[in-house]
Amino acid sequence: MPFARRMLVEERRWLSAEEFTEILSLCQLLPGPNVVNVAVCVGTRYRGAWGAFAAFAGLMTAPFFIILALGALHTQYGHLPAVSASFRGISAAAAGLVVAMGFKMATSRRLRSGMALFAVITFIGIALMRLPLVVFLLGAAPLSVAAAVWRRK
Amino acid sequence: MSEETLAQLAMDFSALSLIAVGGAITVLPEMHRSVVEVHGWMSGAQFADLFALAQAAPGPNILVVSLIGWKVAGLAGAVVATAAVCGPSCVLTFAVSRIWQRFRGARWRAAVEDGLVPVTVGLMLAGGYLITRSADHSWPAFAITAVTAAVVLATRIHPLWLLGAAGLLGLAGWV
Numbered sequence: 580m581p582f583a584r585r586m587l588v589e590e591r592r593w594l595s596a597e598e599f600t601e602i603l604s605l606c607q608l609l610p611g612p613n614v615v616n617v618a619v620c621v622g623t624r625y626r627g628a629w630g631a632f633a634a635f636a637g638l639m640t641a642p643f644f645i646i647l648a649l650g651a652l653h654t655q656y657g658h659l660p661a662v663s664a665s666f667r668g669i670s671a672a673a674a675g676l677v678v679a680m681g682f683k684m685a686t687s688r689r690l691r692s693g694m695a696l697f698a699v700i701t702f703i704g705i706a707l708m709r710l711p712l713v714v715f716l717l718g719a720a721p722l723s724v725a726a727a728v729w730r731r732k
Numbered sequence: 733m734s735e736e737t738l739a740q741l742a743m744d745f746s747a748l749s750l751i752a753v754g755g756a757i758t759v760l761p762e763m764h765r766s767v768v769e770v771h772g773w774m775s776g777a778q779f780a781d782l783f784a785l786a787q788a789a790p791g792p793n794i795l796v797v798s799l800i801g802w803k804v805a806g807l808a809g810a811v812v813a814t815a816a817v818c819g820p821s822c823v824l825t826f827a828v829s830r831i832w833q834r835f836r837g838a839r840w841r842a843a844v845e846d847g848l849v850p851v852t853v854g855l856m857l858a859g860g861y862l863i864t865r866s867a868d869h870s871w872p873a874f875a876i877t878a879v880t881a882a883v884v885l886a887t888r889i890h891p892l893w894l895l896g897a898a899g900l901l902g903l904a905g906w907v
Contacts, residue, residue, distance in 0.1 A: 602829075604845075605828070605829065605832050606825065607753075607754065608753065608844070608845055608848060609753070609821065609824060609825050609828060610749060610750050610751055610752045610753045610820075610821040610824065611749065611752055611755065611794075611818065611821030611822060611824075611825060612752070612755040612756060612792040612793065612794045613754070613755055614792050615792055615794070615818060615821075615822065615825075616821070616822075616825045619822050619825045619826055619829065620825060620829040623826050623829050623830065624829070628826065631822070631825075631826045635818070635822055638791075638792075639791065639792075639795075639814070639818070641790075641791070642789065642790050642791020642792070642795055643791070643795060643798055643810075643814060645789055645790060645791070646785065646786060646789045646791065646795045646798055646799055647798060647799070647802055647807075647810060649785050649788075649789055650782070650785060650799045650802055650803070653781065653782075653785060654803075657781070661903055664902045664903055664905060664907065665899040665900070665902040665903045666781050666784065666899070666902065667867075667869075667870075667873060667902045667907040668873075668876060668898035668899050668900070668901045668902025668903070668906075668907045669784045669788065669895050669898050669899045669902065670777075670780040670781055670783070670784040670867035670868075670873075671867050671868050671873040671874070671876035671877045671880070671898055671902075671907060672784075672876055672877070672880040672894050672895050672897070672898030672899075673780070673783060673784035673787040673788070673863070673867065673895060674780065674860065674863045674864040674866075674867040674868065674877045674880075675864075675876065675877040675878065675879070675880025675881040675884065675894070676787055676880060676881070676884060676891050676894070676895075677757055677760065677856070677859050677860040677863050677864075678857075678860035678861075678864065678877065678878075678880075678881040679860075679880070679881040679882075679884035679885050680757055680856055680860070680884075681757075681853065681856035681857035681859065681860045682857075682881065682885060683884075683885060684754075684849075684852065684853050684856050685853045685856075685857065689845075689849045690849050690850055690853055691846050691849075691850075694846060694847070694849070694850040695850060695853075696850075697847075697850035697851055697854065698850040698851070698853040698854040698857070699854065700854065701850070701851050701853070701854020701855055701858065702854045702857050702858050702861070704854075705761045705762075705854065705855060705858040706761065706857070706858035706861040706862060709761075709765065709769075711762070711765070712748075712751060712759065712761065712762035712765075712855075713747060713751065713762075716751055716851070719851055720847070720848065720851050723847040723848070723850055723851050724843060724844055724846075724847030724848065725847070726847065727843045727844070727845075727846035727847035728840070728843040728847070730846070731839065731842070731843050731846070
């Protein structure tokens with residue numbers, strides 16, 4: 580995302596800093612990876628549907644083939660003791676990145692203090708009770724939004 | 733692999749697409765449930781490996797679904813899974829980005845945001861919990877997870893350095 584910001588705002592000047600923040604906050608609210616959504620929004624703004632498609636394809640094509648190549652290497656050599664040993668370390672660190680992202684988001688100002696209960700409920704329902712996500716969200720998300728509406732009154 | 737598998741990939745991942753607020757991490761628990769627990773396409777450890785690859789590679793983390801699709805049904809699987817997980821959310825973003833400007837400053841817009849953030853936080857923490865349980869099978873592994881999380885929170889170091897260092901520790905036989 581920092582790279583996307585530098586390219587869009589500083590190098591190409593397709594967006595002002597304010598426009599970028601505005602688009603990013605919308606994209607964080609919508610489903611899908613934020614950086615993909617930003618690409619789609621910017622593409623839409625400049626060239627409509629084809630712009631969105633071009634931005635998406637431009638963002639994803641190279642990483643798609645790179646990751647498949649890495650996947651192929653992993654399949655080919657993953658069973659070697661040295662590789663699988665390294666991967667035990669890499670996977671553990673990758674898990675740490677996810678944990679950090681969760682904590683970062685949990686302590687950000689975007690999480691209003693009175694709403695933390697819904698984060699706890701979500702964690703229990705999904706991580707501990709292993710409820711199917713769709714079923715859980717249909718129940719929890721409307722309740723959470725309703726609580727937020729009520730708190731704002 | 734059969735067309736049935738491709739159809740299953742398309743269905744499962746397009747359902748995930750519209751609930752992936754915040755990206756791949758939010759739907760990590762559900763991906764794990766579907767891929768490991770429901771379909772048994774791979775073990776938890778394999779899932780954790782693929783996710784680690786996606787974290788280390790350039791591009792959005794959501795590309796882990798390309799890897800999953802590829803593992804399950806080859807190149808066709810990769811294309812189908814990627815299109816399924818990106819298609820619906822991209823169409824929604826495209827549609828909303830054309831009308832959103834009109835609601836700038838609307839009060840319900842802020843309330844929707846306030847309401848969705850705690851659910852996203854819960855999902856991200858759940859994702860961290862589940863992927864840790866899949867990836868870590870020894871105390872040193874748990875220590876690496878904890879230290880990585882702490883370093884990311886405390887510093888601005890690029891995550892690739894941490895993945896690399898952890899890989900070296902693994903190579904040295906410590907994990």
